[in-house]
Amino acid sequence: MRNAFVDELCRIARERKDVVLLTGDLGFSVLEKFAEEFPERYFNVGIAEQNMAGMAAGLALSGLTVVTYSIANFAIVRCLEQVRNDICYHGGAVIVVSVGTGVAYGSQGYTHHGIEDMAFTRVLPNMAVIAPGDPVETRHGLRALVERGGPGSLRLGRGGEPVLHDPETFRWTFGKAVPLIAPQSVTFLSTGVILGEVLAAADLLQRQGIAAGVLSMPSVEPLDVEAVIAAARHARLLITVEEHVREGGFGGAVAEIVAGLPAPRARLIRTGIARNTAKIVGDQAFLRRTNGIDAASLAALVEGEMAAFVAVENNT
Amino acid sequence: MNSCASPSDNRVDTADLARRIRKDVLRMVHRTRASHVGSCFSMADMMAVLYGRCLRIDPLHPDAADRDRVVVSKGHAAAAVYATLANRGFFPLEWLDHYTENGGLLAGHASHNVPGIELSTGSLGHGLSVGTGMALAARVQQSERRTFVVLSDGECDEGSIWEAALFAGHHGLDNLTVLVDYNKIQSFGRVADILRLEPFADKWRSFGWAVREVDGHDHAALAETLESLPLSAGQPGVLLCHTVKGKGVSFMEDQMVWHYKSPNDEQLAQALRELENAR
Numbered sequence: 358m359r360n361a362f363v364d365e366l367c368r369i370a371r372e373r374k375d376v377v378l379l380t381g382d383l384g385f386s387v388l389e390k391f392a393e394e395f396p397e398r399y400f401n402v403g404i405a406e407q408n409m410a411g412m413a414a415g416l417a418l419s420g421l422t423v424v425t426y427s428i429a430n431f432a433i434v435r436c437l438e439q440v441r442n443d444i445c446y447h448g449g450a451v452i453v454v455s456v457g458t459g460v461a462y463g464s465q466g467y468t469h470h471g472i473e474d475m476a477f478t479r480v481l482p483n484m485a486v487i488a489p490g491d492p493v494e495t496r497h498g499l500r501a502l503v504e505r506g507g508p509g510s511l512r513l514g515r516g517g518e519p520v521l522h523d524p525e526t527f528r529w530t531f532g533k534a535v536p537l538i539a540p541q542s543v544t545f546l547s548t549g550v551i552l553g554e555v556l557a558a559a560d561l562l563q564r565q566g567i568a569a570g571v572l573s574m575p576s577v578e579p580l581d582v583e584a585v586i587a588a589a590r591h592a593r594l595l596i597t598v599e600e601h602v603r604e605g606g607f608g609g610a611v612a613e614i615v616a617g618l619p620a621p622r623a624r625l626i627r628t629g630i631a632r633n634t635a636k637i638v639g640d641q642a643f644l645r646r647t648n649g650i651d652a653a654s655l656a657a658l659v660e661g662e663m664a665a666f667v668a669v670e671n672n673t
Numbered sequence: 674m675n676s677c678a679s680p681s682d683n684r685v686d687t688a689d690l691a692r693r694i695r696k697d698v699l700r701m702v703h704r705t706r707a708s709h710v711g712s713c714f715s716m717a718d719m720m721a722v723l724y725g726r727c728l729r730i731d732p733l734h735p736d737a738a739d740r741d742r743v744v745v746s747k748g749h750a751a752a753a754v755y756a757t758l759a760n761r762g763f764f765p766l767e768w769l770d771h772y773t774e775n776g777g778l779l780a781g782h783a784s785h786n787v788p789g790i791e792l793s794t795g796s797l798g799h800g801l802s803v804g805t806g807m808a809l810a811a812r813v814q815q816s817e818r819r820t821f822v823v824l825s826d827g828e829c830d831e832g833s834i835w836e837a838a839l840f841a842g843h844h845g846l847d848n849l850t851v852l853v854d855y856n857k858i859q860s861f862g863r864v865a866d867i868l869r870l871e872p873f874a875d876k877w878r879s880f881g882w883a884v885r886e887v888d889g890h891d892h893a894a895l896a897e898t899l900e901s902l903p904l905s906a907g908q909p910g911v912l913l914c915h916t917v918k919g920k921g922v923s924f925m926e927d928q929m930v931w932h933y934k935s936p937n938d939e940q941l942a943q944a945l946r947e948l949e950n951a952r
Contacts, residue, residue, distance in 0.1 A: 377813065398813065403843075408802045408836035415806020418791065420738070421813065439833070442796055443803050447785060 358514040358550070359387045359456050361492035365499050366424060370395050370554040376503070377416055381406045381427040387456075388426065406431050410439035410453070417449030422503055428457045431470035433510060437477055445481040445508045452502045452509045452614030458488070459550055459600025461515035472630045476605025478510045479578040485531075486578040488512040488599075488607070491521040494529070494575045501531040514550035521552055521573075522628070534584035535573040543659055544570035544592040544623075545617065546585070548577055548607040551600045554645060557652035562659055569659060577607050585614045592623040594662055598650055603629040626662070628655065684726050687892045690760055692948055693722035699758035701772040702935045705912050707781060711931035713753035715856040715889070715916040716823060722895040723797050723821060723852075732762035735788045735831040739818045742807045744792045746800020747825035747854060748782040754790065755779050763789035798831025800824065801851065803835045808849035808909075819902065822851045827859030830868050835880070838909075842881025847903035851882075851911040854889065856918040858929050876887050877911045889914030 367390055370376045377398045378391050378671055392399040402409045406427060425432055432455045433440060443452045458471035479486045483627035487498040487509060494514060500507035521537070529535060534546075538559055547555040552573050559569045570592070572584060587609040595615065608627030615625045630648050637647075645651040649658065698713045716853050724730070729741045745754050752772060759766045764787065771777040778786050782795030804822035811818050828834060841849050855873070857864050864870055874884045883905035887894045895914070904910035918932070919925030922944040936944055 381759060398888070400809070402840055403836075405799075405836035407833040408805070408840055411799055411802025411833065411837065412806030412809065412840070414792075415803040415808075416810045416813075417806075418803070418811030419742075419807050419814065421810055438796055440801065442793065443799055446793060 358489070358492050358518045359516045361495045362454065362499060362511070362513060363387050363390055363446045364458075365496040367394055369500060369503055370398065371454045373422065373503070375420065375422045377421050377423050379409050379413055379423060379425045381409050381425070383427050383431075387399065387662065406435040407439050410436040411443050413451040414439070414443035414447060414449050417444070417561050418447060422450040422506070424454055426456070429455060429462060429469050430474065433474045433478060440478075440508075441481055445484050448483045448507050450506045450508070452511055454513060456513045457515040458512045459514070459604055460641050461550070463639050463641040463644045469654045470630075472510065472601050473605070475577055475599075475601050475607060478610070479606070479610060481508070482607035483507050484578060485509040485573050485576070486512070488577055489575045489591070490547060490549060491518055491574045493520060493522040493524045493527050494535070494573065498531040499573055501529065507529060512549060518534055518550055519553050521556060523565055525551070525668045529575075531581040532576045532581060534573065534581040536570070537573055538569065538571040540570035540572065540588045540591045541568045542592050543567065543594045543596070543663070544572065544588045544609070545596050545598055545655070546572050546574055546588065546607075547598045548574045549600055551598050551645070554650060554652045555598050555655065558655035558659070561652060561656035562615055565656070565660065567659060567663060574607070577610060580610050580614070582614055585611055589615050589618055589623045589625070590621075593666065594659070595623040595625045596655070596658065597625070597627045597629075598655065599629045600645070600650065601629050602632050603627045604632070626658070628658070687721040687725040687896070689890070690725045690757075691717050692951070693760050694721060694753055694756040695948055696945060698759070699936065699941060701752045701756070701769055701942045706935045707773060707774045708753065708933045708935065709749045709752065710824065710935065711858070711919040711925055711928065712747060712750040712854070712856075714920045714922065714925065715918045715922070716750055716892045717748070717753055717913055718892060719852050719854065719895060720753055722892050722899060724757050724761050724897050726902065726925075727899040728821070729818070731943040732789065735763055739816055741793050741818055742804070742820040743823070744794070744800040744804040744807070745783055745823045746794050746797065746804075746828060747823060748794030749797075751779070751781060751783040754783050755787065758787070758789040772945050783922065797825065797828035798833040801834050801837040804849060805841045805846065808841065808846040809844065811848050812846070819848050819850065822849070824851055824853045825859070825869060826853060826855045826857065826864050829853070829870055838877065838880040838882065841909040845881070845907040846909045847905070847907055849909040850899075850902055850904075851909070853911060853913050854916050855913050856916040858918045858927070858932070860907045860932060862929065874913055881908060883908040883910045884913060885910070886913045886915065889916035890920055893915070
């Protein structure tokens with residue numbers, strides 16, 4: 358995902374002379390490509406994220422398109438007020454790229470878990486929040502944010518994520534959901550790097566004879582409200598999945614829509630990282646499992662819910 | 674050395690401009706019972722010299738691409754910023770009568786929704802980073818435009834100021850000039866008692882900046898310095914402007930309470946009288 362990002366950024370920078378990259382002294386083995394090809398548009402600002410965000414605003418207000426880069430929380434949360442006041446309020450073309458979001462740096466501990474950022478970013482003025490599900494969505498998400506102008510958060514994984522779309526045929530309209538498996542009576546709404554687990558869960562369910570739909574929703578803000586409404590009307594059970602706390606992020610955004618719909622509508626279950634649990638060390642796979650967002654846990658959740666539906670129906 | 678390029682017919686009597694700024698601020702804070710008159714008065718002369726003589730700006734084209742950029746990071750002194758811009762023709766003077774009014778544009782902290790204001794400020798410690806970005810942008814875009822950032826002394830407590838100072842020093846941004854309104858009083862007491870900045874000039878020097886200490890109320894000294902930028906080729910410059918909080922009104926000078934109070938009718942009359950008599 359990191360490599361897809363930097364390859365696409367280099368491609369964009371070849372087309373557009375206004376693109377500038379700032380890094381908070383991170384990006385070893387990732388950003389060198391850009392730095393070597395565009396030395397006059399590459400600045401390592403040092404380990405100083407507040408200044409990086411403020412400077413990005415100044416560059417953007419001067420007509421440049423700026424990408425800032427750091428890991429997990431450092432690009433967003435460390436400098437949240439600069440992002441809020443200087444970038445978002447002024448509407449500057451700054452794309453804040455966080456790599457290793459979610460629990461990608463799981464065993465590094467809570468300081469490196471990027472699991473609350475969407476609760477902050479999705480309510481900021483003018484801000485688009487894009488959490489791509491694979492390297493293909495990463496390329497399209499970055500390009501769409503650059504073309505849109507204005508502030509954006511691009512929330513990436515760490516590296517080595519599987520390619521889940523055909524890069525040749527994939528097309529994406531900014532802000533729209535990507536249907537991978539058409540909505541069913543059970544439908545997963547997934548955002549970000551957890552998409553691979555969700556597709557694997559759908560596969561497990563398929564083998565149990567349960568058809569589950571999967572929508573990848575890389576755009577958390579703006580949210581594809583029409584797609585959420587259509588899924589909520591069509592399905593009995595909607596499950597949001599994100600590598601982020603269950604409150605305030607993607608599941609929260611979906612819940613805001615679903616709660617306003619008249620019956621009949623799907624029951625909504627939000628899955629994600631539980632708050633206040635990061636006491637035990639664990640890698641990404643372990644933390645996904647313990648938080649119930651690995652493929653097996655998601656499949657088991659659906660089986661349990663389906664059994665409960667059947668039991669209710671048999672009693673009525 | 675760059676000299677100020679404002680066409681001479683665009684220059685104004687800066688003493689008169691400073692007086693008008695102070696009188697307008699007084700009326701604004703009196704009417705709305707607003708705070709920060711002391712902070713407005715300590716920087717009124719700096720604003721008058723900048724906007725009256727030195728900046729390459731055109732009030733009729735506030736968005737011109739190669740205008741000089743000004744970031745007033747001490748956004749709580751918005752009344753002085755608005756008064757300066759209105760008196761220089763960026764918007765009609767009568768807008769000042771609607772300062773902080775419901776439904777209006779002139780917020781209590783500087784707002785970029787007002788013509789001539791580059792950045793909304795009010796949370797301290799933001800302006801130097803943004804100004805540094807603007808200065809870097811000018812370098813990337815090979816523009817001659819310059820960036821000026823007005824800081825309060827108290828906001829130099831913020832770590833982000835020194836992050837930006839490191840960057841600008843490292844990159845030798847000599848198109849960036851900071852004016853510190855060094856009135857020695859911050860929100861809740863004297864700077865020297867709350868969080869010592871001295872040796873202040875040495876701090877900036879050690880970050881790679883060229884430093885000039887000036888009397889922030891001496892128009893000739895300010896103009897002379899601002900007309901011979903950069904202070905040092907290849908270095909960002911900082912003017913430590915020694916100022917007096919509440920400058921220009923005897924009973925407000927060097928008094929922390931005028932960070933908060935607004936004048937009553939009697940105080941307003943006396944203050945206006947003093948400003949008029951100072952001619």
